[in-house]
Amino acid sequence: xxxxxxxxxxxxxxxxxxxxxxxxxxxxxxxxxxxxxxxxxxxxxxxxxxxxxxxxxxxxxxxxxxxxxxxxxxxxxxxxxxxxxxxxxxxxxxxxxxxxxxxxxxxxxxxxxxxxxxxxxxxxxxxxxxxxxxxxxxxxxxxxxxxxxxxxxxxxxxxxxxxxxxxxxxxxxxxxxxxxxxxxxxxxxxxxxxxxxxxxxxxxxxxxxxxxxxxxxxxxxxxxxxxxxxxxxxxxxxxxxxxxxxxxxxxxxxxxxxxxxxxxxxxxxxxxxxxxxxxxxxxxxxxxxxxxxxxxxxxxxxxxxxxxxxxxxxxxxxxxxxxxxxxxxxxxxxxxxxxxxxxxxxxxxx
Amino acid sequence: xxxxxxxxxxxxxxxxxxxxxxxxxxxxxxxxxxxxxxxxxxxxxxxxxxxxxxxxxxxxxxxxxxxxxxxxxxxxxxxxxxxxxxxxxxxxxxxxxxxxxxxxxxxxxxxxxxxxxxxxxxxxxxxxxxxxxxxxxxxxxxxxxxxxxxxxxxxxxxxxxxxxxxxxxxxxxxxxxxxxxxxxxxxxxxxxxxxxxxxxxxxxxxxxxxxxxxxxxxxxxxxxxxxxxxxxxxxxxxxxxxxxxxxxxxxxxxxxxxxxxxxxxxxxxxxxxxxxxxxxxxxxxxxxxxxxxxxxxxxxxxxxxxxxxxxxxxxxxxxxxxxxxxxxxxxxxxxxxxxxxxxxxxxxxxxxxxxxxxxxxxxxxxxxxxxxxxxxxxxxxxxxxxxxxxxxxxxxxxxxxxxxxxxxxxxxxxxxxxxxxxxxxxxxxxxxxxxxxxxxxxxxxxxxxxxxxxxxxxxxxxxxxxxxxxxxxxxxxxxxxxxxxxxxxxxxxxxxxxxxxxxxxxxxxxxxxxxxxxxxxxxxxxxxxxxxxxxxxx
Ligand SMILES: [Zn+2]
Numbered sequence: 001x002x003x004x005x006x007x008x009x010x011x012x013x014x015x016x017x018x019x020x021x022x023x024x025x026x027x028x029x030x031x032x033x034x035x036x037x038x039x040x041x042x043x044x045x046x047x048x049x050x051x052x053x054x055x056x057x058x059x060x061x062x063x064x065x066x067x068x069x070x071x072x073x074x075x076x077x078x079x080x081x082x083x084x085x086x087x088x089x090x091x092x093x094x095x096x097x098x099x100x101x102x103x104x105x106x107x108x109x110x111x112x113x114x115x116x117x118x119x120x121x122x123x124x125x126x127x128x129x130x131x132x133x134x135x136x137x138x139x140x141x142x143x144x145x146x147x148x149x150x151x152x153x154x155x156x157x158x159x160x161x162x163x164x165x166x167x168x169x170x171x172x173x174x175x176x177x178x179x180x181x182x183x184x185x186x187x188x189x190x191x192x193x194x195x196x197x198x199x200x201x202x203x204x205x206x207x208x209x210x211x212x213x214x215x216x217x218x219x220x221x222x223x224x225x226x227x228x229x230x231x232x233x234x235x236x237x238x239x240x241x242x243x244x245x246x247x248x249x250x251x252x253x254x255x256x257x258x259x260x261x262x263x264x265x266x267x268x269x270x271x272x273x274x275x276x277x278x279x280x281x282x283x284x285x286x287x288x289x290x291x292x293x294x295x296x297x298x299x300x301x302x303x304x305x306x307x308x309x310x311x312x313x314x315x316x317x318x319x320x321x322x323x324x325x326x327x328x329x330x331x332x333x334x335x336x337x338x339x340x341x342x343x344x345x346x347x348x349x350x
Numbered sequence: 351x352x353x354x355x356x357x358x359x360x361x362x363x364x365x366x367x368x369x370x371x372x373x374x375x376x377x378x379x380x381x382x383x384x385x386x387x388x389x390x391x392x393x394x395x396x397x398x399x400x401x402x403x404x405x406x407x408x409x410x411x412x413x414x415x416x417x418x419x420x421x422x423x424x425x426x427x428x429x430x431x432x433x434x435x436x437x438x439x440x441x442x443x444x445x446x447x448x449x450x451x452x453x454x455x456x457x458x459x460x461x462x463x464x465x466x467x468x469x470x471x472x473x474x475x476x477x478x479x480x481x482x483x484x485x486x487x488x489x490x491x492x493x494x495x496x497x498x499x500x501x502x503x504x505x506x507x508x509x510x511x512x513x514x515x516x517x518x519x520x521x522x523x524x525x526x527x528x529x530x531x532x533x534x535x536x537x538x539x540x541x542x543x544x545x546x547x548x549x550x551x552x553x554x555x556x557x558x559x560x561x562x563x564x565x566x567x568x569x570x571x572x573x574x575x576x577x578x579x580x581x582x583x584x585x586x587x588x589x590x591x592x593x594x595x596x597x598x599x600x601x602x603x604x605x606x607x608x609x610x611x612x613x614x615x616x617x618x619x620x621x622x623x624x625x626x627x628x629x630x631x632x633x634x635x636x637x638x639x640x641x642x643x644x645x646x647x648x649x650x651x652x653x654x655x656x657x658x659x660x661x662x663x664x665x666x667x668x669x670x671x672x673x674x675x676x677x678x679x680x681x682x683x684x685x686x687x688x689x690x691x692x693x694x695x696x697x698x699x700x701x702x703x704x705x706x707x708x709x710x711x712x713x714x715x716x717x718x719x720x721x722x723x724x725x726x727x728x729x730x731x732x733x734x735x736x737x738x739x740x741x742x743x744x745x746x747x748x749x750x751x752x753x754x755x756x757x758x759x760x761x762x763x764x765x766x767x768x769x770x771x772x773x774x775x776x777x778x779x780x781x782x783x784x785x786x787x788x789x790x791x792x793x794x795x796x797x798x799x800x801x802x803x804x805x806x807x808x809x810x811x812x813x814x815x816x817x818x819x820x821x822x823x824x825x826x827x828x829x830x831x832x833x834x835x836x837x838x839x840x841x842x843x844x845x846x847x848x849x850x851x852x853x854x855x856x857x858x859x860x861x862x863x864x865x866x867x868x869x870x871x872x873x874x875x876x877x878x879x880x881x882x883x884x885x886x887x888x
Binding site: 150151152154168172268279280281282284285289290291292324325329 | 369
């Protein structure tokens with residue numbers, strides 16, 4: 001009579017703790033905010049992959065990224081796996097499948113006693129030349145992000161935004177176009193998009209962006225002619241001696257460098273930023289951006305809803321972002337949904 | 351419409367004046383008629399379209415999204431038109447993106463003008479379906495009359511002047527004789543037709559402006575070449591009257607006609623006159639006494655004054671120049687000759703509520719300085735010096751006309767930040783940080799903060815200032831709001847000193863808001879260099 005045990009309450013085996021999401025029968029955390037003994041990491045962004053853990057399982061690409069970002073000795077053991085490969089941890093089968101967010105990003109598929117939970121991590125649905133596409137996996141519980149979970153967030157086609165950047169270069173051919181990008185993912189994607197749009201001039205990079213570009217190159221992603229700004233020679237202190245090299249050039253830098261004194265070397269810099277937040281004017285103005293480019297590595301509202309439709313989960317848990325709207329919408333679609341309050345998530349340069 | 355929307359979008363994000371000019375001229379170069387003419391009308395505030403009420407936008411939003419999602423979205427974005435533009439999806443999702451083609455700006459203008467009140471929402475819905483989010487934003491901003499992209503009418507005219515490599519005063523001279531979509535203007539600017547001639551049409555003529563005189567400059571000037579007048583503490587106006595037309599224009603060429611029926615009433619003449627609008631009351635002997643500026647403010651606050659206001663605050667215009675008399679354009683004549691004509695004209699037909707600003711006679715600069723120092727009369731800000739041989743030239747040539755203000759120093763500054771006050775002012779943005787212009791290496795100008803003031807205005811003005819701050823906020827830091835550079839505050843201060851503690855390098859002593867210059871374009875505010883020259887020698 002009791003050949004197959006009744007499916008366990010999913011909350012009983014995947015729980016939220018102050019350190020993050022914890023898989024009880026597996027004895028590991030997912031993207032924990034604090035150092036733990038065992039962790040499975042969805043992707044290499046700073047608020048997901050933190051230092052100090054005893055053992056980490058992640059995709060091979062993510063392992064490479066973690067090594068570069070955090071240095072070789074900040075994590076006890078780093079185990080890299082291929083997409084689709086199953087690893088048994090404790091009593092749980094763990095499989096990493098593409099999330100389409102950045103290089104190496106994965107959803108974590110957990111199976112235990114015939115039940116399946118998918119933790120999406122950060123994801124997006126549109127094509128990205130630097131990351132394999134998101135793979136919908138049917139499941140009992142889909143744990144989704146909600147960074148852009150409001151109907152105001154609908155990212156336009158990325159090539160349209162790149163065309164706006166190139167159009168601005170035509171209008172202001174004398175101004176150095178400084179584009180704020182997150183160092184991991186956004187930077188390399190913007191470079192690839194520029195190449196796809198036919199821009200084959202050298203793209204200059206803030207020094208802080210070089211290491212990750214190297215990781216992408218080693219993963220076989222061609223970024224064309226890129227160089228660190230410092231390679232143009234030392235910047236002179238005198239404002240009148242701005243580097244003519246950068247006149248009409250595209251320079252990528254971390255968003256935090258946009259208003260920095262570092263930018264003084266550039267002739268008439270025009271600050272731009274590539275981020276999903278740029279969709280809302282007040283947000284763009286807050287950052288002093290003159291050319292907001294809506295290019296995001298996160299699912300927009302339509303993608304989030306389409307993903308729930310594709311995955312057909314029995315239940316949706318919403319981790320980080322604008323939970324209210326997504327919970328409301330998923331419930332309206334007839335699927336039980338609730339917000340999980342997971343520690344340690346910040347807005348990244350989405 | 352999409353192209354116009356892209357222009358507005360770029361303008362809204364681009365703070366630099368020169369870059370804004372570049373964006374506008376590029377648009378004007380590459381956009382066909384009549385679209386660009388309507389765009390110019392929208393930028394200069396001459397495009398009169400039926401407006402859409404916020405309630406309609408909200409109703410659309412709730413229809414499309416449901417109450418919950420709409421409220422969450424609006425809360426997040428904070429701007430109704432922008433929220434609707436962002437959330438809007440074509441009603442028939444199957445045909446999304448392949449509805450009718452997006453309308454052109456002229457189509458929008460022409461169909462809206464022809465539409466009845468009931469048809470407007472339908473048209474709007476149809477266009478929202480056809481436009482992208484930037485297009486929807488621009489359309490909704492146009493229809494809610496909330497087009498804040500940091501472009502003054504003057505800057506848009508400057509772009510037209512740049513397009514034809516003309517002086518802006520040439521554009522201003524013909525501007526008021528033209529109508530949207532300004533075909534004749536573009537024909538002239540692009541060399542296909544002669545300059546439109548306003549002739550004796552009852553239109554605004556660009557003003558001749560004075561530059562500030564610094565005491566050190568006096569020595570180089572010949573006192574015999576100059577005439578002196580009082581500088582009245584009012585609002586500069588241009589009275590334009592012909593048979594059948596009477597207008598009062600502000601210095602920014604805005605109509606002030608309806609607000610001053612008491613002046614309109616006495617304009618039964620054919621002339622274009624330059625003078626100061628004041629509140630003034632005659633005494634029993636007939637001598638006219640100018641009231642403090644605050645009295646005039648009561649009148650300026652009302653677009654449609656009631657009889658009591660007209661009686662309590664009688665308007666008065668004190669004339670100091672004439673541009674045209676009886677259909678004859680006398681601007682090319684020297685000041686002395688124009689003055690003689692003006693005096694003769696007035697002597698022949700004196701009127702109540704109208705008089706001449708007297709000339710102040712003097713022999714030497716020392717004598718004039720003593721007269722200036724000895725005058726503490728309300729309503730006088732200082733002296734004007736005008737060369738007797740100066741023709742009436744539009745713009746601000748340096749040399750023929752000077753303003754020589756009275757001792758308390760003042761500067762026109764641009765409001766940059768506002769902070770909430772304390773006590774009963776805790777819900778008002780009542781502490782103001784203002785700045786002056788400083789050239790950048792890129793050839794543009796930036797604002798640098800030069801001081802803070804939190805008094806000098808009435809409670810009624812505070813309410814208006816608070817509203818202005820809330821409507822023009824670009825950024826928030828706790829209790830502080832950053833605002834668009836759009837409002838000029840005339841700041842009075844006792845003295846100004848060098849300071850290493852301030853980014854601007856100067857610090858004012860006892861700065862206060864002397865006057866709120868709702869009428870003054872921010873780009874005409876003072877430069878930091880002007881403040882630096884006011885620094886007293888140690
Ligand atoms: Zn991420």
